[in-house]
Amino acid sequence: MAYFAKCEATSEASKFLVTEVIAADQEFVDTQPGMWVQTSYNTYGNVHYAPSPPAEPHTPDGGTPLRANYAGIGYTYDNSYVIDGVVGVFYAPQPYPSWILNTSTFLWEAPVPYPTDGKLYEWDEATLSWVLVPTP
Numbered sequence: 481m482a483y484f485a486k487c488e489a490t491s492e493a494s495k496f497l498v499t500e501v502i503a504a505d506q507e508f509v510d511t512q513p514g515m516w517v518q519t520s521y522n523t524y525g526n527v528h529y530a531p532s533p534p535a536e537p538h539t540p541d542g543g544t545p546l547r548a549n550y551a552g553i554g555y556t557y558d559n560s561y562v563i564d565g566v567v568g569v570f571y572a573p574q575p576y577p578s579w580i581l582n583t584s585t586f587l588w589e590a591p592v593p594y595p596t597d598g599k600l601y602e603w604d605e606a607t608l609s610w611v612l613v614p615t616p
Contacts (some may be wrong), residue, residue, distance in 0.1 A: 484509050484516045485551035485570065494560035498551045498570065517557055519570060520546035525585040526563070548586035561586075578606045 483503050487496035496515065509516045522529045528543035548569035551557065559568040561583070571586040579588040592609060595601055601610035 481505060483498065483519045483521055483550070485519050485555070486512075487517055487557040489515075490556075494558055496557040496559070498553055498557055501551050501553060517551070517568060518546065519549075519551040521550050523550055525549065525587050526569075527585075535574060574608040578601060578605060578608055602611045 481503055482505070483501060485498045486500040486502075488499050490497050501519065502509075507526075519529070522531060522543070523545040526545050526548045527540050528545040530539050530543075534568035544564060547557075547566060548561075548563065549555070549571055551570040554571065554573050556569050556573070557568055557570055561567075561569045563569065569586050571581060572588065574581070575588055576590070578591050580591065581587075582589050590603055590610070595610055600613040600615075602613055603609075604611045
């Protein structure tokens with residue numbers, strides 16, 4: 481059993497919109513209409529993680545990541561990238577217009593690093609800065 485993402489064409493030739501993600505055997509997927517691309521539940525930020533119970537943190541296990549990130553509905557499948565001989569990557573929708581896609585991890589990054597003082601912040605697109613979240 482593996483995971484597969486159904487990818488629908490967009491106006492950009494190399495980019496597809498993920499509309500469905502299923503767990504299935506390859507034989508089943510081969511009988512389904514549309515474009516289906518395998519994704520790995522254990523891949524995030526172009527790193528492969530060992531499976532672990534939900535209450536425990538995931539640990540990189542040195543395995544080969546598959547397509548940079550586990551696909552989600554609304555994600556982009558971009559086949560203009562090839563990593564370790566595998567065509568295509570998955571990445572989440574851009575959260576803010578100013579955020580930049582890191583093409584090593586395929587995660588979106590703010591133009592300003594998140595503060596490291598241990599406090600909670602939220603992104604303010606109008607000022608392009610992190611704003612302290614007031615505590616009740």
